[in-house]
Amino acid sequence: MKKIWLVAIGVVLLLGTILLASCGTESSPSVSNYNSQQAGIWVSGEGKVTATPDVAILSLGIQAQETDVAPAQSEAAAAMDKVRTALKDAGIADKDIQTTYFSIQPVYQYDNNKQQSILSGYQVTNTVTVKVRKVDQTGPILDAVSAAGGNLIRVNNVAFTIDDPTPSYAQARVKAVADAIAKAKQLADNAGVKLGKLTYITESNNTPSPIYRTDMTSGAVAPATTTPISTGEIDIITDVQIAYAIGN
Numbered sequence: 019m020k021k022i023w024l025v026a027i028g029v030v031l032l033l034g035t036i037l038l039a040s041c042g043t044e045s046s047p048s049v050s051n052y053n054s055q056q057a058g059i060w061v062s063g064e065g066k067v068t069a070t071p072d073v074a075i076l077s078l079g080i081q082a083q084e085t086d087v088a089p090a091q092s093e094a095a096a097a098m099d100k101v102r103t104a105l106k107d108a109g110i111a112d113k114d115i116q117t118t119y120f121s122i123q124p125v126y127q128y129d130n131n132k133q134q135s136i137l138s139g140y141q142v143t144n145t146v147t148v149k150v151r152k153v154d155q156t157g158p159i160l161d162a163v164s165a166a167g168g169n170l171i172r173v174n175n176v177a178f179t180i181d182d183p184t185p186s187y188a189q190a191r192v193k194a195v196a197d198a199i200a201k202a203k204q205l206a207d208n209a210g211v212k213l214g215k216l217t218y219i220t221e222s223n224n225t226p227s228p229i230y231r232t233d234m235t236s237g238a239v240a241p242a243t244t245t246p247i248s249t250g251e252i253d254i255i256t257d258v259q260i261a262y263a264i265g266n
Contacts, residue, residue: 058217059205059262063198065190067254071178074156074247078163079119079145079172087122087140094142097170101146104166108159110148119145145174153178157245178249186254187223194221194258202262214263224255 080097084090105115121143126135150156156176164171180186206213 058264059202059211059213060218060259061198061201061205061261062257062259063194063196063201065193065195065197065256065258067186067190067193068251069180069183069186069254071180071249071252072151072153073179073181074150074153074249075177075179076148076150076156076160076163077118077145077174077176078148078167079143079174080167080170081141081143081172082170083125083139083141085139087142090140090142091122094144094170097167098144098146100166101163101171104162105148105159108155108162109152110150110159114149114151116147117144118147119143145172151181153249157247160245160247176247178252180252180254183254187256190254190256191221191258194256195219195260198258198260202260206262206264212265214265216260217263218261219258220260221256221258224257 078101080094080101082090082094082097084093102115106112121141123141123143124137125139125141127138128134129136148159150159160173160176164173202213
């Protein structure tokens, strides 16, 4: 009877060892699968096209300050109406004028005698973003709104961009793919192998950043001559990554 129990215990231990071994084998990462995912020749390519901006984005504001809210708000509203009229007279459509910021803030001044801040008035700020589709009219439009807004006008900045960059991206994409293919061929030649079939391709675009000009007229009447404006150029850039299998 004792021998039978010993045999049974031995069988159980043997089965446990086999099960543990099989579990360990299943949980082990497959090195061959990992390597197969990374196999081949991976390269990246860049395509760049330089374009001239065809749209100007203006950030214009009116800022009024009075001892009470009502007169400050009324003064700011009247000045902004004049600015909007000047914009419309210059051919800017309503859809291209958008209010982007409005605030009424208390203004404090520090009283040295009382050693505390004293309320001195209220400041009203009204800012609009304007899209100028005829970029060559940017200078005259800035002069017109400066005259309309008078000492309350604030030209925060001027940015130049491209209204529809799609054609430029198409050109940049052609250059990016050609750049990547050339690199892949060079790598294959240097390594003494042949390129197989294309197995992977992806693209990432770099959104063109507007060119900003901040040295604009602020709080002044229109100058005797038209404000000079330089649009400069914008780089449209796209990147691709491709992978080739290694041929036989």
